[in-house]
Amino acid sequence: MDEKRIIDLEIRFSHLDDFIDQLNKIVTDQQRTIDRLEKEILDLKRSATGGSGVDSTRSLKDDKPPHY
Template identity: 40%
Template structure:
């Protein structure tokens, strides 16, 4: 293998290593965002369940007419 070809391969390898590291950082940030969003959804789900239940513990129906109708 001649010297220039060896240099070209090393250059390409270094470039590929840099790209892999950048992709790892992006993946890490995306996973952090997903984790935060999952926690947010869990919290919102809990709040929605609390809102759907009135003080007496009975589930409030969304589309039922009130008793005075």
Template identity: 40%
Template sequence: MSAPHDDDDAAQQRETDRRLTELEIKASFSEDLIDHLNAAIVRQQQQIDLLTRELMHLREQVPSDSAGTPRSLRDELPPHY
């Protein structure tokens, strides 16, 4: 027959194993979350870079002499008005 001390050690070992398994599961989920967040940041940075290039391109298209003057909405009416 086993001694009570051996039963306590076995129960403590099972508890330690359970806690270790839970920590490994949490670490795995955390790593997956970090990977997803990193991918989202990469996509967002690519979008920011694209939008920055588009904005620079649009600014190059605006005539430099009209940059300081406010534009009238009447200037933008279609010709049939």
């Protein structure tokens, strides 16, 4: 192979390597976001059922309106 072709391949490899690093960072950030959102959903489910799930028959109709 001639020298120019090797240099071109090295440049392309360098760009691809950088691109893979960028994609890896994006995927890592997205996984952190997914984990955080899953935790929030679980927390909301727990708070909607009263925390322990013991009082699952409770309804919003049982709550007094804020003006009482």
